[in-house]
Amino acid sequence: MQKEAPILVTCFPRVSGILSEEIKSLGFNVISKDRTGVKLQGGWKDIMKLNLRLRSANRVLWEIASFKAKNPDELYKKVKEIKWHLLIRKNGYFTVQSYVKNDFIRDTRFANLKLKDGIADFYQETMGIRPDSGPDIDKTVIYLYWVNDDVSIYFDTSGESISKHGYRKNPWKAPMMESLAAATILQSNWDPEKGNFVNPMCGSGTLVIEAALMASGIPGSWHRRNFGFMHIIGYDPNLWISIRKSAKAGFRTPTQKFIATDISPKAVSIAQENAEVAGVANIIDFGTCDFLETRVPEGSGVVFLNPEYGERLGDEKKLTITYKSIGDFFKKKCAGYTGYVFTGNLNLAKVIGLKPARKYEFLNARIDSRLIQFDLYAGKKNRPLK
Numbered sequence: 426m427q428k429e430a431p432i433l434v435t436c437f438p439r440v441s442g443i444l445s446e447e448i449k450s451l452g453f454n455v456i457s458k459d460r461t462g463v464k465l466q467g468g469w470k471d472i473m474k475l476n477l478r479l480r481s482a483n484r485v486l487w488e489i490a491s492f493k494a495k496n497p498d499e500l501y502k503k504v505k506e507i508k509w510h511l512l513i514r515k516n517g518y519f520t521v522q523s524y525v526k527n528d529f530i531r532d533t534r535f536a537n538l539k540l541k542d543g544i545a546d547f548y549q550e551t552m553g554i555r556p557d558s559g560p561d562i563d564k565t566v567i568y569l570y571w572v573n574d575d576v577s578i579y580f581d582t583s584g585e586s587i588s589k590h591g592y593r594k595n596p597w598k599a600p601m602m603e604s605l606a607a608a609t610i611l612q613s614n615w616d617p618e619k620g621n622f623v624n625p626m627c628g629s630g631t632l633v634i635e636a637a638l639m640a641s642g643i644p645g646s647w648h649r650r651n652f653g654f655m656h657i658i659g660y661d662p663n664l665w666i667s668i669r670k671s672a673k674a675g676f677r678t679p680t681q682k683f684i685a686t687d688i689s690p691k692a693v694s695i696a697q698e699n700a701e702v703a704g705v706a707n708i709i710d711f712g713t714c715d716f717l718e719t720r721v722p723e724g725s726g727v728v729f730l731n732p733e734y735g736e737r738l739g740d741e742k743k744l745t746i747t748y749k750s751i752g753d754f755f756k757k758k759c760a761g762y763t764g765y766v767f768t769g770n771l772n773l774a775k776v777i778g779l780k781p782a783r784k785y786e787f788l789n790a791r792i793d794s795r796l797i798q799f800d801l802y803a804g805k806k807n808r809p810l811k
């Protein structure tokens with residue numbers, strides 16, 4: 426692979442603003458962003474660092490070529506002109522994934538097939554041997570982006586999406602995707618250097634684990650062992666080791682408190698197991714209780730809740746009581762903190778009964794969702810809704 430090329434980091438819709446800030450905070454120059462991605466320019470070191478460190482991203486795509494194609498045959502012809510022997514090993518394995526939106530292709534599988542044939546025929550005709558191909562995403566992943574007649578061909582240097590951070594062995598019910606959970610925390614006003622993080626209704630522990638990783642300086646994908654970039658010609662394992670080493674130099678021991686509770690003992694034990702895998706179990710105080718009984722320590726920080734919201738679990742009537750009690754809990758037990766509720770049920774959000782300070786829009790598994798912020802002042806300053 427050439428030294429420098431355009432990079433497109435993708436994310437869930439509505440997350441690109443947060444992702445762009447995250448990328449800048451790692452020292453990169455952002456060129457542009459749209460609804461589901463952030464563009465920059467970079468080489469091997471950058472690809473490795475982005476894959477390892479980003480928390481709110483889904484994929485790191487690295488451009489191989491871009492051109493115009495008005496039909497599948499043109500795509501095939503241009504693909505065959507690329508010097509694939511400098512990119513994929515002849516005895517390697519690749520798969521093709523794509524996003525296609527134009528009038529020439531009705532079934533994206535046909536576009537994928539044309540791209541695959543272009544690579545295979547380049548090899549056959551120039552070397553008489555070709556890499557294997559199939560559906561597995563744990564080796565070289567080629568990504569085709571074809572909108573109207575604009576084609577970009579990328580390496581998906583993540584392979585399996587980095588929206589999963591590799592520590593969740595047990596999902597429990599309705600878990601948040603790790604990159605989305607991280608994005609909501611990055612959106613909040615939580616200070617990872619000193620703010621307490623209280624997470625009642627923790628479920629499988631995604632939110633508290635993401636927060637504990639941030640406070641410990643542990644990169645988002647520290648626990649991942651395989652990435653797409655490891656299967657591209659030019660991959661240098663020593664460079665990867667040095668990128669991991671410099672990330673490790675930033676590990677720290679947090680001094681603030683992390684508290685996670687759930688009413689279900691099974692959820693708490695799953696959250697504990699996941700936190701063990703993530704390497705942060707020792708700094709989280711777990712407990713089984715109704716959220717109203719959660720211990721909120723002296724000091725300040727955030728109280729972060731992701732209650733059920735009737736779409737997938739629970740039923741709305743019962744949940745009305747729960748959401749009402751969240752307002753009471755915030756008022757009575759969380760003074761001095763900032764309260765956050767992440768929910769996909771905008772009607773239930775209204776019954777919390779406190780005036781939100783801010784609302785942030787997210788999409789969670791295609792459900793229009795909100796992260797709602799409540800500033801919880803001590804004494805009488807809390808603003809009731811009515």
Ligand SMILES: C[S@@+](CC[C@H](N)C(=O)[O-])C[C@H]1O[C@@H](n2cnc3c(N)ncnc32)[C@H](O)[C@@H]1O
Nearest residue numbers: 600601626628629630631687688715716731733
């Ligand atoms: C939507 S899930 C949270 C998922 C979590 N964010 C994750 O990523 O795994 C909601 C959780 O609230 C818990 N829960 C429901 N009612 C509760 C209550 N009254 N007190 C404490 N936890 C409760 C459920 O057991 C469930 O684990």
